[in-house]
Amino acid sequence: MAGRESALYDETLLPLDGPEPGRRYAQVIVDVPAKQTNRPFDYIVPPELEAWVGVGSRVGVPFGPRTLQGFVVGLSESTGMDPRKLKPIEQVLDLVPPLNPELVDLARWMSRTYVCHEITALQAMIPGALKAKYEKYVAVAEEADGHSAPPPEGQALLLAGSPEEDEITAFVRQKGTVPMDAMLRRFPAAGPLLKRMLERGVLVEVQTVKDRLNAKKVLYVEPAADPRTLTEESGKLAAGAKRQKELLLHFAAHPSPVPLAELTDKLNVGAGTVKALADKGWLTIREREVFRDPYAGRSFARTEPLPLTEQQRGAFAAISDALGAERHDVFLLHGVTGSGKTEVYLQSIQQCLDQGREAIVLVPEISLTPQMVERFKSRFGDAVAVMHSRLSQGERYDEWRKIGLKRVSVVIGARSAVFAPFTKLGLIIIDEEHESSYKQEESPKYHAREVAVQRAARHGAVVVLGSATPSLESFARTSGRGAPYRLLTMADRVEGRPLPAVRIVDLREELKAGNRSMFSRGLYKAIEERLHKKEQTVLLLNRRGYSTFVMCRSCGYVVQCPHCDISLTYHQVSRTMRCHYCGLTQPEPKTCPSCDSEHIRFFGTGTQRVEEELGKLFPGIRVIRMDVDTTSEKGAHERLLTKFRNKQGDVLLGTQMVAKGLDFPDVTLVGVIAADTVLHLPDFRAAEKTFQLLTQVAGRAGRHRLPGEVFIQTYTPDHYSIEHASRHDYGAFIATELDSRRQRGYPPYCELVLVTFSHEQVAMVVRAAESFATRLKEKWQRMRTEFDSVSGAGAEDRYFEVYGPVASPIPRIKDRYRFQCMVKYRGDVDVSGMLTETAAAFDETVRQEKLHISIDVNPQVLM
């Protein structure tokens, strides 16, 4: 156990800036996400806490009848309130404030931009372990106050309670304070009685804010006397106490603290021996906080910067220049797969660190593989903290603390790492910037790319957005007058390796030729060849499960989820039908649930079915399947990839998670089973996503010595996204797609906001959605008249339109009906403000009728 912890947490914690003026009152955002509480409340900072309270501190404050968690967003010498009415802050929850003034300000920007409560934005910035948790205790009244509670007038006699009541009082008095749930466990039938006792004031309820988790503590042993005394004492020990003597001499020679576990391991002494010496007063056993280090015990061979190619040098020079000048610049680094973007990142980070500033690297969750982490750890060593969802809550918390304690200066992580509480930020890198996982789908529905640019601007820091297939939004920002981003291009793979040859297979032709299998003849032969040559294959199918839907061929009935308007997917392994939206699982039907016919059939192909088919076609083939179902366990993702890397698998078959960033030397074949799955989704980005997916997965082949080959199977071989992907022609794709977006009026030619309404009753949701749309349009009409009267510049570029409401593409999820409105706008329009105000009118309906309104600014998914 002891080996898992590394760096000791024995920072000497000093109070913030010491007593200074302007800390008398604190403005606090409390943990109540509601419109009416979405503003700071003033509190007195008690003198004894003054030194520990800063902007960004997490505090416990009394709010109405209870105690809540809150964040300090301001400190001041005066207050607009009557100071006598203010309550004091009860507790400061962290020794080091988890946020800082810049992040607090960023949270305000987020709440305005993404239309969410400020507390929601603040909560998103801290690790889950610090989310508020409240505990209710009961205590006997006079003990809680420290003085006797006055008996209510004329009821003194009644207060001499029933026997049950006396029993309860005695129990609580003996324990001091008792958690409410423990009370109910001890006295299961006493609920109403407890309530009465609380009402009468015999008992009082105390609520406190608790951390969900505490720093990990380990027992350490240290000497309690100076070495000379220890040596002397060791001589006085009984002759038989050899172990004790050894121990004392050890500490006489090495007086530094040692983990108890290490002591018992290495010096081969029992814990009892240590305890005995502690009891005698020569040693002290103390709890100390340690970091849980998920990468402890692994060594990373130090790497040196590699020589750069000419293209890499060009890109690095531009970044380096901006870094040197501490100028806020955003670069879009467009580098084909295998062009060596990572090395450019690494050297840019190095320069940033040399300048004494800090760097954040964002990567999509899925490509945060050990391989990736290793590249950074081996260049920057202990200066790197890693944050991703596969870490335990505790591990995550500890990585986070390293940032606040200035133990690290580089953070590599998924989306939320953009909030790493650095104070001297110099560089933010977003790898695979086109990835949709940078958008958070829950409130606050922020995009890490937008937040990164915002943060960097505040720090005068550089942003590097890297991708082989940049998003249209980012690309569009690199051209034209006053373009906010600068484009850096790396068009060739390192060492002149060629991009793999891509073949498009028309599945309609296969069918005509009588091939009804899911593998075209070409792909079949190619796989067979790889098995022969002992080379490896990656197969992509963007659909998990076994089949996508189950239909009765007699009556046409399709098995659907009873709670969502979506067909259920059949999972072969568990022989169950599952809803991919609400998680419902039910047994497979033997006969048609509607007409009882036995002609029930599975349609559509999922990864499980491909796996089965591969086994039939190539007996003995070793398939590693990677999808949500096989990677849900902690570490499973990593394990499967390692297995493939060690060549314990011939084929890596998976959903889009096999397309991203993987780099295996022996992969020479990539097959896309069905390229059209994404293309026909009801999403204006369908073509873009298809192009990106195909380009990315094709990039997995032939990255090393052996040349690669790619097969793309499709029913629409002429579609431009497929054609251009096959020729690795980003420029041509972008031109066509931009044109199409302009014609259809979609980003980057306008901005979008998706407003989704959901409720258990259709009538309610329709009414709310329509009324919302009407109000929003009216608001725009009023604003436009104002604009016209001022006739300011840019008026002609201003555009605003509300579309819908219409039923959502999935009209019902978890028994709630869903309708949506789409706002399209362009130019200087405060749409977020308009939406905030419009939504405010529905506040009561939201509260009372359980209507949900979701506002998604720049949505990535239109479902």
Next chain:
DNA sequence: AGCACGCCGACT
């Protein structure tokens, strides 16, 4: 979000 305060129906 909780919780108290406050104004109109069916009951001892």
Next chain:
DNA sequence: GTCGGCGTGCTC
């Protein structure tokens, strides 16, 4: 005449 429905408003 009261007990209680949940509409409205407040929490530093």
